[in-house]
Amino acid sequence: MRLYWEIARRGYGRYAAYPAATLAGAWTNTVFGFLQAYILLALYEHRTDIGGYDPSDAVTYVWLAQALLMTVFIFNWYELSLRIRDGNIATDLSRPLDPLWYWLAFDLGRSLYHLVFRGIPPFVVGMLVFDVRLPENPATWLLLVVSIALAVVVSFAFRFLYNLATFWLLDYRGVSRIAVTISALFSGFIVPLPFFPDWLEAVARVLPFAAMVQIPIDVFLEQAAGAEIAGLLLLQAAWAAILLGLARLVLRTAIQRVVVQGG
Amino acid sequence: MADALALYLRLVGAQARSQLQYRMSFVLDVTGVFLVTFLDFVAVLILFENVPSLDGWTLHEVAFLYACTCISFAVVDLVIGHLDLFPRMIREGTFDVVLIRPRGSLLQVIAADFALHRLGRVLQGGVVFAYALGGLDIDWDPGRVAMVGVMLVAGGLIFAAVWIAGATIAFWTVDGGEFTNTFTYGGNFLSQYPISIYGEWVRRFLAFVVPMAFVCYFPSLYVLDKEDTLGFPRAFQFASPLVAVAAAIVAGVVWTRAVRRYRSVGS
Numbered sequence: 022m023r024l025y026w027e028i029a030r031r032g033y034g035r036y037a038a039y040p041a042a043t044l045a046g047a048w049t050n051t052v053f054g055f056l057q058a059y060i061l062l063a064l065y066e067h068r069t070d071i072g073g074y075d076p077s078d079a080v081t082y083v084w085l086a087q088a089l090l091m092t093v094f095i096f097n098w099y100e101l102s103l104r105i106r107d108g109n110i111a112t113d114l115s116r117p118l119d120p121l122w123y124w125l126a127f128d129l130g131r132s133l134y135h136l137v138f139r140g141i142p143p144f145v146v147g148m149l150v151f152d153v154r155l156p157e158n159p160a161t162w163l164l165l166v167v168s169i170a171l172a173v174v175v176s177f178a179f180r181f182l183y184n185l186a187t188f189w190l191l192d193y194r195g196v197s198r199i200a201v202t203i204s205a206l207f208s209g210f211i212v213p214l215p216f217f218p219d220w221l222e223a224v225a226r227v228l229p230f231a232a233m234v235q236i237p238i239d240v241f242l243e244q245a246a247g248a249e250i251a252g253l254l255l256l257q258a259a260w261a262a263i264l265l266g267l268a269r270l271v272l273r274t275a276i277q278r279v280v281v282q283g284g
Numbered sequence: 285m286a287d288a289l290a291l292y293l294r295l296v297g298a299q300a301r302s303q304l305q306y307r308m309s310f311v312l313d314v315t316g317v318f319l320v321t322f323l324d325f326v327a328v329l330i331l332f333e334n335v336p337s338l339d340g341w342t343l344h345e346v347a348f349l350y351a352c353t354c355i356s357f358a359v360v361d362l363v364i365g366h367l368d369l370f371p372r373m374i375r376e377g378t379f380d381v382v383l384i385r386p387r388g389s390l391l392q393v394i395a396a397d398f399a400l401h402r403l404g405r406v407l408q409g410g411v412v413f414a415y416a417l418g419g420l421d422i423d424w425d426p427g428r429v430a431m432v433g434v435m436l437v438a439g440g441l442i443f444a445a446v447w448i449a450g451a452t453i454a455f456w457t458v459d460g461g462e463f464t465n466t467f468t469y470g471g472n473f474l475s476q477y478p479i480s481i482y483g484e485w486v487r488r489f490l491a492f493v494v495p496m497a498f499v500c501y502f503p504s505l506y507v508l509d510k511e512d513t514l515g516f517p518r519a520f521q522f523a524s525p526l527v528a529v530a531a532a533i534v535a536g537v538v539w540t541r542a543v544r545r546y547r548s549v550g551s
Contacts, residue, residue: 045463052466055486056474060331060338063481067335194401195312202320211327218333 024118025126032130043138046091050143054087058151072215072222078242081154082213084147085238088140092132092169093176093233095205101184102193114276121265121272125177132173156243164250168237171257175232178264179204185268188275209235229260288391295395303400310401317404321358325350325412328476339481344419345508346477351416352432352500353475354409356439362406364444365397367464371454380548389543390448420508428507435503438528442499445531446471452542471496480513498527 036043061079064071074082090096101124104110113120147153156162183200187193205211207230214222214235225231236253239245245253304310328350332343341349370393373379382392422428450464471494474482479491479501491497498520505512506521 042462049462049466049470052470052490053473056470056482059482059486060477063338063477064331064335066339067337071334190306190309190312192306192309192313195309195314195316198313198316198320202316202323206323206326211324212330216334217330221330 025122028123028126029130029133032127033134034130035127036131036134037138047139047142050087050090050139051146054084054143054147055150057087058083058147072213072217073244074213074215074242077152077154078244079213080147080151081242082238084144084151084153085241086210086213086234087147088136088144089169089172089234089237090210091135091139093172093208094128094132094135094180095176095208095210095233096201097197098180099184099193099197101181102187102197105184105187106191106193121181121268124181125174125265128177129170129173136169154242156241158243161241161243164240164254165237168240168254168257171254171261172233172237174261175229175257175264176204178261178268179229179233181268182264182271185271185275188278204230204233207231208233209238213238229264232257232260288388291387292391292395295392296398299398300400313401314404317401318408321354321405321408322411325408339478340513341478341510342419344416345504345510347412347416348420348508349478349500349504350476351409351413352435352439352504353472354412355406356436356499357443357472358402358405358409359436360440360443360447362399362402364394364447365399365402367393367397367447367451369393369397370451374454377548379546383543383546390539393451422507423509431503431507434525435500435507438503438524439499441528442495442524442531443468443471445528445535446494449535449538452538455542455546467494471499475499475501495527495531498524 058080061083062076065076065079069075071079101110104113113123144153148155156165179200183196184193186196190196207225207228209225209231210233214225214231217225225235236257239253240250325347328346329343331338332346336342338346370379373382373393373396379389379393382389385392446467447464450467453463467490471490474486474490475496479487479497482491487497491501502512502516502521503524504510512518512520
């Protein structure tokens with residue numbers, strides 16, 4: 022356990038080492054937050070309620086989604102792919118460490134850094150400028166933390182899976198681009214799932230991606246209560262377990278037939 | 285000039301060939317780019333599931349804005365790339381190599397970042413453009429046809445200028461890719477919707493200081509024969525080429541200045 026704690030700290034440190042990049046990134050999140058907030062607000066010219074969101078819910082959604090973007094790391098994670106492609110994976114496999122747990126611990130450390138430095142600052146800016154809604158029940162904050170942690174695990178397992186495809190395809194760009202797009206849309210990052218047409222929202226709700234962004238936002242907006250919240254968190258936990266299990270399985274298969282690249 | 289063009293084509297051609305080596309991955313990649321950008325448009329469709337119009341713009345009118353921005357952006361992305369590798373050249377000191385070669389530095393940097401899969405984005409812009417035209421009843425007189433052409437060229441030039449000026453930030457910060465993205469990707473995103481929906485200071489900064497309003501919004505007002513709810517002079521609708529040329533000159537000067545004062549990181 023101590024070992025994985027240390028690895029998580031490395032994950033945190035890896036990103037903490039580049040404060041200028043973090044600042045630039047937080048600025049980017051902020052600008053996109055502004056654009057997105059104005060676009061959604063323009064919809065309320067005709068209506069007061071869209072899919073259960075009033076204008077205040079909508080802007081809260083926008084800033085939470087920006088805060089979660091880097092925390093759950095929807096875009097551009099291919100470190101594992103790169104190690105598979107250049108053959109460094111051989112070194113990793115010869116270490117007395119389980120690659121899945123190693124990367125999970127590293128990613129959890131990373132996500133804490135991104136939550137604090139990429140997530141919270143844009144959210145605070147958004148709060149100052151827009152009518153952002155904060156939870157009425159203090160316990161919601163605690164549930165939010167649990168929900169975000171589970172979201173990170175689900176997202177990690179999914180990223181780990183599509184990175185493993187590199188073992189077979191030798192290049193990662195095509196697969197990762199498709200994977201990223203699908204998860205960005207169906208997680209509710211681009212447009213909130215309640216804005217989807219009913220049938221499409223129903224599809225999105227049974228896919229694992231909603232567990233990455235939409236569910237933590239549902240929790241924060243207190244749109245669900247009591248048993249329903251418990252159900253949402255359980256759903257996230259279930260997806261985390263299923264995808265980690267799948268990642269374990271694919272990793273085992275890959276290792277059995279691995280052809281290490283280059284050298 | 286012809287010499288530079290020949291060199292560019294040669295460098296880019298070599299990269300295109302190398303990128304076609306992983307055939308399966310390339311196909312997935314182009315499909316991926318197409319899908320990514322297409323799902324981007326799905327977001328617009330989803331928004332319009334909920335409302336009939338956005339600040340007076342119908343779905344097909346927004347699709348028109350979206351497509352024009354996308355095509356300008358995508359063609360520039362394909363031809364000059366988004367200079368993603370440039371901050372790395374600065375960081376690792378490989379920009380020194382560029383400077384000692386007897387060719388323009390900008391040309392070499394541009395040619396170093398070519399990706400054939402970006403065709404997928406151009407393709408997507410074209411599809412949305414066809415969709416938009418299908419739903420619009422535009423009175424196609426020669427002026428409007430010409431304006432579409434002018435808009436795409438001027439828009440591309442504005443994007444290119446913003447990209448190049450943005451990339452020079454790396455000369456000072458060593459690592460500035462993300463910051464530049466706000467203006468390029470952010471500008472593209474902003475320009476996909478009528479700029480009248482944005483808050484005052486966002487509009488001032490991104491639409492006029494970084495002249496994204498001239499990429500698409502003003503020329504489209506003319507093509508679609510729409511009223512400018514912001515009340516700017518009608519001359520703005522014809523000003524895109526001038527703005528584009530001015531932007532290109534600024535970008536050129538910034539780049540030349542930056543290169544002149546460049547000092548290698550020395551590693």
